[in-house]
Amino acid sequence: MTQTDPDRPADRPADRPGGQTVDVDLLRRISRRVLWLATAIVDAANRRKDPTGVKVGGHQASSASMVDIMVALWFSELTRFDRVSVKPHASPVLHAVNHLLGDLDASWLPTLRSAKGLQSYPSRTKDPGTVDFSTGSVGIGATAALWAAMAHRYVRSHVPTAPEAGRFVSLLGDAELDEGAIWEAVADPAVASLGELLWVVDLNRQSLDRVVPDIQIERLQGMFAAAGWQVVTLKWGRVVSALFERPGGAELRRRLEAMPNEEYQRILRVDTSEVVERLLAGGGSADLHALLGSLSPAHLASAVRDLGGHDLGLLVDTFREVDTHRPTVVFAYTVKGRGLPTEGHPNNHSVLLNEAQLGALAEACGATADDPFAPFPAGSPEALLCAARGRALRREPVTPSGHVDVPTSLGRPHRSVLSTQASLGRLLADLVRDAPATAARVVTCSPDVASSTNLGGWINKTGVWAVRERRDWFADDAERVLRWAEVPTGQHIELGIAEVNLVGLLGELGATWSRWGERLIPVATLYDPFVSRALEPWSFGIYAGGQSILVGTPSGVTLAPEGGAHQSITTPSIGLEQPGCVAWEPAFGQDLEWCFLHAMSRVGVPGGTSAYFRLSTRPVDPALARLPDDPALLERRRRQAVAGGYRLSTHDPAADDVTLVGVGAVMPEVLAAADTLATAGVTAGVVCLTSADLVFRSFQQRGSRAAGTGSAVCDLL
Known part of the structure; x- marks a missing residue:
């Protein structure tokens, strides 16, 4: 494949809202509401009465790290042509976003992880809201968007009137990069030409059990770059980046970037008054002391948390500026549990907020725990933006193309001895x-x-x-x-x-x-x-x-x-x-x-x-199939074959002393065995199966009220 495709619709400026100004404060208020809804969805699932006592679970912390990334996309950047794969543990965020966009009624929100309710992981076939890709299998869902991009290219090259597509976006957790399926897909030579691909890695540096040791970002960046991808890294937000420009700022940056992941996560958990002491634990210049001393404890603690994956303005600008002539991966540094009391804790993966914590979060997010799924006030800027984005992202129902009649047979004789x-x-x-x-x-x-x-x-x-x-x-x-x-x-x-x-x-x-x-x-x-x-x-x-x-x-x-x-x-x-x-x-x-x-x-x-x-x-040898010459009998044989199998023996089944059933390449041995038995005076019927699967299903249907005709072979045994 070549490196560019001028017909690729991802470049259409009319459909992509790149020229529009962004109200970052408004996005931040929506982000807080999404965080609240995602957390409340998981909480509601775990408050349901379950007589079995089985744990329901959920991923409040894993969802929290993705909120700002998803708000920047859905409430600013995506078009109805785009398709997005969302990491499995962020399904509550997707449900929250779909609800705010008017794509999911509030009655669904308490049903997470219940029978016929919202799925624990995004499901294209089972969730009631818009889900572009099922992602329950870690790593596989991320690559699905990649293969969908290639499939769409194929369709458009053969059917120019087929619907257009925009970006194919994958939002994946950094732990998913441990999956071999990721790298097998990235390394395929054809992928380097798919400029409509955008992957955003939620780099929170935590897995299920721990803070991931060591700093592996350089190795991951190099692997993507070697495969021809554009690599963008959003490590720091604009607030702390401004501090880096002041005297002592470069030293502060070196200190933060040199510390192990575990040390950084620990700083997030200490009292704000301890942050200065921990940053200066290894000493420091007078400029660094002066810089840190000029900041209030709260300001410094906030600045240390100012990562690129939580800077909404930076995220929006980055998504608008990526090179669309080659695939792009954005490493967005985030904090697992961002905005929650469990923020940055090494064991926060499945931790649920208690009632007091939930109430405090509701207040901080402008919501109420008594009515957790209440909408934004009608006519408010938040409600207006949600409605506008909902209209912009709404898709028309898919209409299948014209019917294609697949023949039942090509009508050509099979006389040659073939496999x-x-x-x-x-x-x-x-x-x-x-x-x-x-x-x-x-x-x-x-x-x-x-x-x-x-x-x-x-x-x-x-x-x-x-x-x-x-x-x-x-x-x-x-x-x-x-x-x-x-x-x-x-x-x-x-x-x-x-x-x-x-x-x-x-x-x-x-x-x-x-x-x-x-x-x-x-x-x-x-x-x-x-x-x-x-x-x-x-x-x-x-x-x-x-x-x-x-x-x-x-x-x-x-x-x-x-x-x-x-x-x-x-x-x-x-x-x-x-x-x-x-x-x-x-x-x-x-x-x-x-x-x-x-x-x-x-x-x-x-x-x-x-x-x-x-x-x-x-x-x-096709002669062993004993195909009938009569057209009606030949059609009967065809119907039996597509139903699962047929009887090769010509005598009455009631005369069978034994019935031999074969499938596939061993049929010559089955027929030879029947001949051997016949010389010994044993009448053997022979049944040739084309699908043991269909035969088993027909046996299950016999005596049941299940719909389906079953296989006629059941009456021949």
Whole structure:
């Protein structure tokens, strides 16, 4: 990809409020109300009567450190085109912001962490207010915005009339930078071109159990810079920065920046009268003594707390000035528990304010504990700004694009002895010719295994996607079988070998129908043994509403010559256990075609579902499938295949002495076993499953009142 994209909508000055003046005092009053609401939301959740005695919990301190950052964004900078991922523990802040903007009724605020109430972590599919990304899985939610930016670029390059997008913002805690998924995504070469990305790190230097030892900011800054990101650091606010310019100020700055995180946090907890003594514990020049002596204890204590992540004016100016031609990360220094009695305490992660503390906070924030969710007075500057920003951020409902009829069959005979992996390659290549409208919505991706998972024919016909066309230096090489043409109209996205990135992108490609109304049918291939490596972000994408098809191939022991590390024996259960997904393992090429087309019809639509296909490189003779010649019987077989399975034996099931049930590449052995039993006088029925998942579900439905037709295979056993 190239480094810039002039068509990127994040640069539209008409939509971004950069030219407007900011009333910082007004923002500060709103910030105090957001702090109060977020704290009160958690408090209400823990005051509910719970007969089980189970702890409800919440994160008042973790929310507090994010308040100013989120107020600067929502009440000054964001547009309706922007999409924001909010760190998990700041969900009460997001709920508070949505309430003030008129996007969440007050009746929801006491329902945090209750059944069908506000979610403990932002949920795109379950929360009643606007949530752009689900972020319950630490680290994964932050990268979701990154992959959404890439997915939107893909959509716009193929459908120019698709809705525009602005910035893709991720608000993440500094502890999330411990997650490997973060760095796998940041390091992908394609990401360096995504100038619409803005990450803001809540650098409060605390994790769940402790103040993080040592100062790691330089290492983190260097890692982002090495990946091509613009790095901005907001360490100090403008009040203390003014002190740094006075005689002795440079020494004060050196003293503050040289102290360990733990020492700084301790200074925040002492009485204001002790701050001078602690700052001068190592001595100091006459200028430093004079500077500190000129300040009242309260002023000095306030100045020491004046971090960049809490300076609303500085935050707004920074967000407006970032370079939008490359991704940007802003390290915003904050204090965990900012404005709360637990501010800066090393064990404040799950601490809840008591009744007296809550009352004092309400008074400080201009609220009342007796009516915690009361609105701003009608006509007040705060109420007017909230209403104006609510109107500016309101989005029209997403209207899905035109319907695409996915064929039930391509109608081509399957006579060659092929593996299901090879049959998939043939299916995708044939789709371009036989069902072009469907093929136009398909996008494939792989972690550097496109050719070895049989995507070569598809790539030769559709090309590889890139923001701008790149010269193919091997275009004149007659010996090359795979044509690697990188063009904006390509329909294959090639990533590095990080499977976590693959499924992260897959989930967001599968969400474009609900974000921008444009349906895609994303198909990702990877070696089946590595499905377990990709499991968490794959599950996250499905949970967050993404619909896609994941193909694990080769599976089983067909890669046995490469050693045990390339064998997959546990993935069948992974597919069966994954909610929101149907697991398939067809044995024959015709079954693969039917089931795959059926799965495609269920992707990118309201009420749709994801699919996982476990394929093999073992060639299987299609004659073993005993396909009927009669069109009506063939259609009956297709319906049985997409329902989960069918009976291969032709005799009456009542005559079975035993029934053999097989799935996938072992069907030749199952049929051979039936023949062996027949020579011994044992009548064996044979059932071929295409989806043990669907069969299990049909068994569950039998005898229940649950909706659903179930699988006809239940009547054949």
